[in-house]
Amino acid sequence: MRAYLSVFRLRLSMGLQYRTAALAGIATQFFWGFLILMVFVAFYSQSSIDSPISLPQIADYIWLQQAFLALIVLWFRDNELFQLITGGNIAYELCRPSELYGFWYAKLLAQRLSGALLRCFPILLVAAFLPEPYRLNLPATFEAAILSFVALLFGLLILVSISMLIYISTFVTMSPAGSLLLFAVLGEFLAGMIIPIPLMPSWMRSIVYALPFRFTSDFPFRIYSGHIPVNEALKLLPLQLAWLAALVAVGKYTMSKALRRVVVQGG
């Protein structure tokens, strides 16, 4: 346990030293947030039917996505890990008395948390003081706030276990490009990062609800705005945990398979 905590700490402190990257990230996320929200504001002003999610709830959805981007996107990656696998430095990782899956998991988790810690507060703060309808509203209820925080944390764990699969696939493909692109594009869409899930047609929603991606961002953010009521969220939480357990199990199994076949070339 000490090893996992230690690598978590080291990666966290390392991540916190990239200030310029964080500033650039914040600027980009504001730009995107505004852009997407303006599109929705225009849509909603022309719409005559009752929309399945209200405009203030969309605003919450978008700003939370932008603020916690580092916790919810699959393209956020650790190039060092890819180099470790393709370059052969994995030889050293394999002669450590720790279980590789947990070790890398801790590393990835820390990297994402350090990214989010640097970026989320300025975005949340500024977005909370924007004029209507662009404003990030307060959480629906106190329970919703707590529950969405918990769901976001479990969502983060799910996301890291999905991204572990990308790293594991690199053992076979030797290049991260393919699986990164595939996971990033599909995962982002299925997580409701491109179109909010409540606005999808119902047949598409039934596909999305059958997959784990929505639990990483759509689920916690809709709890926050009250679009998913607390009692319903409590019913879905066990499903989220089940997905987490399943993904970790698959990751551990495939990784142990991959490690048995590993070939460290050169040297």
Add this chain to the structure above:
Amino acid sequence: MITVSGISKSFKVAKRTSGVKSAFKALFRREYTEVAALNDISFAIKPGEIVGYIGPNGAGKSTTIKVMSGILVPDKGSCSIMGYTPWLDRVKYVQNIGVVFGQRSQLWWDVPVIDSFDLLRDIYDVPEAEYQENLKLLTETLDLGDLIHTPVRQLSLGQRMRCEIAASLLHSPSILFLDEPTIGLDAVSKIAVRQFISRINQEKGVTIILTTHDMNDIEALASRILLIGKGTLLYDGDIGTLRDKYVDETADGSSSIEDIIVRMYKEYQIT
């Protein structure tokens, strides 16, 4: 302590001749050749020995080290080190060994060396007192001084190498595998590293397996050598016997160890 018996390992290598035509052909039919990196290797090593593992480029030295350190799974054969089978009991086993791969790095690139050391302390669960003692000894004998507070990316190859060796010893392993540990070292550091290796061998009784192309390393450290060529173990024994056998009578008395090795490689036809 270490018993290796009948280890074989082969790699699949995609082969094609140069040019666009054969590249195009390879799209449809790829030809693989099996390269036997190790072929029925057996030896035993007693506690406290220093063994030099030598052979020409591509002979299988590093592959053997990787098998013995639990990284590669061999196709055939068995290996028992301190009662463990490296690739089966990997996590428990590696607690007892230290490995230096001269061509790779285990230090974190963007942070000071000491941060990597502290991480290794936690990974190996080294008690604080033991860690401080080891760190002090390593800093003194490998002359690390200020280096450990410098980010790794700003170190020269030789400086980094000394830190890499230190990193592999923080958890007081009882077996040390050194895969070309003197790459890129200047004369002073080379001698410092050699002295250090024989010191930990004598004082702490660490068993050491060393591969290198610098025969002076071997001569200074190892009394026993293993010679491997094309994946087969060719010689296992005393370095003095080898010297007597391959000494060049036509030359005036003393042949350097380098000459002896070259003649030996020639006789075994492994160059």
